[in-house]
Amino acid sequence: MNNTDFTKPSHFIRDIIEEHNRSGRFGGKVITRFPPEPNGYLHIGHAKAICIDFGMAQEFGGRCHLRFDDTNPTKEEQEYVDAIMNDIRWLGFEWDPHLYFASDYFERLYDFAVQLIKAGKAYVDDLSADETRELRGTLTEGGKASPYRNRSAAENLDLFARMRAGEFPDGSRTLRAKIDMASPNLNLRDPVMYRIRKAEHHRTGNKWCIYPMYDWAHGQSDSIEGITHSLCSLEYEDHRPLYDWYLDQLGIHHPQQIEFARLNLTYTVMSKRRLLTLVEKGYVSGWDDPRMPTLAGLRRRGYTPEAIRDFCDRIGVAKSNSTVDIALLEHCLREDLNKRAPRVMAVLRPLKLVIENYPEGQVEELEAVNNPEDPQAGTRQVPFTRELYIEQEDFREDPPKKYFRLFPGNEVRLRYAYIIKCTGVVKNQNGEIVEVRCTYDPATKSGTGQESKKVKGTIHWVSAAHAVPAEVRLYDYLFTKPNPDDVAEGEDFSVNINPNSLETLRACRLEPSLASATAGSRYQFERHGYFIADTKDSSTEHPVFNRTVTLRDTWAKIEKTGRSEK
RNA sequence: UGGGGCGUCGCCAAGUUGGCAAGGCACAGGAUUUUGGUUCCUGCAUUCGAAGGUUCGAAUCCUUCCGCCCCAGCCA
Numbered sequence: 269m270n271n272t273d274f275t276k277p278s279h280f281i282r283d284i285i286e287e288h289n290r291s292g293r294f295g296g297k298v299i300t301r302f303p304p305e306p307n308g309y310l311h312i313g314h315a316k317a318i319c320i321d322f323g324m325a326q327e328f329g330g331r332c333h334l335r336f337d338d339t340n341p342t343k344e345e346q347e348y349v350d351a352i353m354n355d356i357r358w359l360g361f362e363w364d365p366h367l368y369f370a371s372d373y374f375e376r377l378y379d380f381a382v383q384l385i386k387a388g389k390a391y392v393d394d395l396s397a398d399e400t401r402e403l404r405g406t407l408t409e410g411g412k413a414s415p416y417r418n419r420s421a422a423e424n425l426d427l428f429a430r431m432r433a434g435e436f437p438d439g440s441r442t443l444r445a446k447i448d449m450a451s452p453n454l455n456l457r458d459p460v461m462y463r464i465r466k467a468e469h470h471r472t473g474n475k476w477c478i479y480p481m482y483d484w485a486h487g488q489s490d491s492i493e494g495i496t497h498s499l500c501s502l503e504y505e506d507h508r509p510l511y512d513w514y515l516d517q518l519g520i521h522h523p524q525q526i527e528f529a530r531l532n533l534t535y536t537v538m539s540k541r542r543l544l545t546l547v548e549k550g551y552v553s554g555w556d557d558p559r560m561p562t563l564a565g566l567r568r569r570g571y572t573p574e575a576i577r578d579f580c581d582r583i584g585v586a587k588s589n590s591t592v593d594i595a596l597l598e599h600c601l602r603e604d605l606n607k608r609a610p611r612v613m614a615v616l617r618p619l620k621l622v623i624e625n626y627p628e629g630q631v632e633e634l635e636a637v638n639n640p641e642d643p644q645a646g647t648r649q650v651p652f653t654r655e656l657y658i659e660q661e662d663f664r665e666d667p668p669k670k671y672f673r674l675f676p677g678n679e680v681r682l683r684y685a686y687i688i689k690c691t692g693v694v695k696n697q698n699g700e701i702v703e704v705r706c707t708y709d710p711a712t713k714s715g716t717g718q719e720s721k722k723v724k725g726t727i728h729w730v731s732a733a734h735a736v737p738a739e740v741r742l743y744d745y746l747f748t749k750p751n752p753d754d755v756a757e758g759e760d761f762s763v764n765i766n767p768n769s770l771e772t773l774r775a776c777r778l779e780p781s782l783a784s785a786t787a788g789s790r791y792q793f794e795r796h797g798y799f800i801a802d803t804k805d806s807s808t809e810h811p812v813f814n815r816t817v818t819l820r821d822t823w824a825k826i827e828k829t830g831r832s833e834k
Numbered sequence: 835u836g837g838g839g840c841g842u843c844g845c846c847a848a849g850u851u852g853g854c855a856a857g858g859c860a861c862a863g864g865a866u867u868u869u870g871g872u873u874c875c876u877g878c879a880u881u882c883g884a885a886g887g888u889u890c891g892a893a894u895c896c897u898u899c900c901g902c903c904c905c906a907g908c909c910a
């Protein structure tokens with residue numbers, strides 16, 4: 269919304285598309301596709317791809333298809349299909365009515381294969397998986413031809429039909445493209461097109477027992493849908509010659525495959541394997557654990573789709589492997605939330621504060637601004653009484669230099685209320701502070717225009733008698749190192765898991781207006797950060813808030829670096 | 835030692851016909867502030883992986899070298 273007034277810097281994909289539009293290669297059309305395999309949850313890395321795929325189509329007045337790459341029946345499930353569609357819509361993109369499944373093309377793919385066989389460009393191979401690997405050669409040496417490579421088209425046609433008919437056991441035969449066993453590009457050494465898998469497919473059931481490989485299915489699916497630009501990640505660069513070969517042999521519509529670097533983030537793991545490990549080993553509570561980089565996790569954490577899209581815009585599109593600082597993601601989040609999150613006061617670690625000269629039993633309703641960034645957000649009333657809770661960290665008996673908060677003899681303003689002066693503390697037998705005492709200055713009431721006195725610090729508070737008890741979950745990075753894979757020999761990324769990535773506070777006290785907070789609503793807890801009422805566990809009886817991200821904390825930085833010492 | 839890519843500020847990333855290094859994040863100062871928040875100023879690559887060369891002039895052209903990533907699934 270605020271980035272419409274500057275011209276987005278170009279990137280190489282946009283340049284290529286513009287060039288195609290100039291030359292008329294695709295008649296000015298831009299049709300892309302996002303092709304997830306339904307075998308896992310979408311994560312922030314997919315969000316980048318989604319923003320590029322849908323974004324390019326949108327920008328050039330085209331469209332983007334959602335196509336599930338469901339060519340492997342043993343790994344894929346309907347549950348993931350539903351979750352993926354939900355996540356993409358949440359992110360803010362719509363494919364309707366262009367929803368497709370590679371499995372919808374199985375029949376046509378089969379016909380294409382027959383076409384290649386007839387042209388002498390594909391053959392049925394009886395080699396086992398191991399034998400196939402043996403003959404493939406190595407990175408530096410070419411492979412050797414299979415003894416079945418030169419079967420006649422008629423024999424291949426017969427065998428292929430019988431493969432489909434289920435006459436042969438799993439793994440006993442494959443259909444291979446006849447390209448070049450000596451190619452320096454391994455993908456061209458007679459790649460497998462079909463394998464036999466007598467498995468039930470989540471959509472086609474038991475109709476098929478041969479399933480196409482990715483390379484064979486993908487390009488042809490693109491072609492069938494009239495895709496113009498097939499955008500994918502860098503590891504498919506080596507596959508492009510094969511992508512092109514199939515299309516050229518078939519003589520059908522030929523999209524342009526373009527590869528870009530996938531996203532990596534500091535303090536984050538992104539691979540499906542590692543994400544699965546986190547879930548299965550119980551390091552997190554599930555795919556939607558607020559610490560997970562999955563869209564489901566980020567959503568539950570309180571991230572907004574707008575922030576994620578803005579982030580994807582800012583990281584750019586290029587071909588170099590890179591790892592983006594997660595601080596940029598958090599910056600985008602704060603920028604978005606700052607504009608829209610209503611402010612409230614919440615005391616996370618309560619410390620009782622008694623105002624000695626404030627009448628017992630008196631309740632004042634004070635006016636508080638809902639969002640200083642948004643005048644439209646209006647104001648609300650907050651009850652003020654003699655006994656309040658303040659944040660433990662807002663009081664120090666023995667304060668460091670530059671500490672602007674409460675300490676014996678010091679004055680601070682209570683947000684939207686009065687200036688108070690600390691008169692002392694009450695301790696228990698263990699010497700622990702259980703109560704802070706103070707007096708207030710009635711002439712300093714907020715909003716009266718009389719508050720001439722200035723103090724350095726303002727702290728938040730909540731009326732003890734009116735406070736809403738709540739549980740608050742403080743989340744931190746899941747890993748202690750920017751690169752979770754930075755481990756010693758023999759160790760794996762789990763040694764870098766942050767044992768303190770979740771801290772649960774069960775005695776929090778929120779201002780009364782939060783009693784009506786509905787699941788999924790976001791707030792700024794003033795001076796703390798942004799929080800969201802948990803969509804799974806929060807209820808009116810037992811409010812639960814997740815910390816989405818902290819506010820920038822200059823004081824914490826000063827204290828940490830010892831700059832408060834001098 | 836085969837093939838495909840990539841190397842511009844701590845992290846991303848512009849730089850397209852050679853003309854003399856955008857922007858964002860981070861960081862550091864300062865101003866404003868009833869959130870040590872926000873906002874606003876200021877600073878932050880004589881240098882573009884390295885070395886040669888061409889040129890009046892090169893991050894951009896040529897040569898050589900160095901480093902990093904990907905590929906030997908009947909996964910995608």
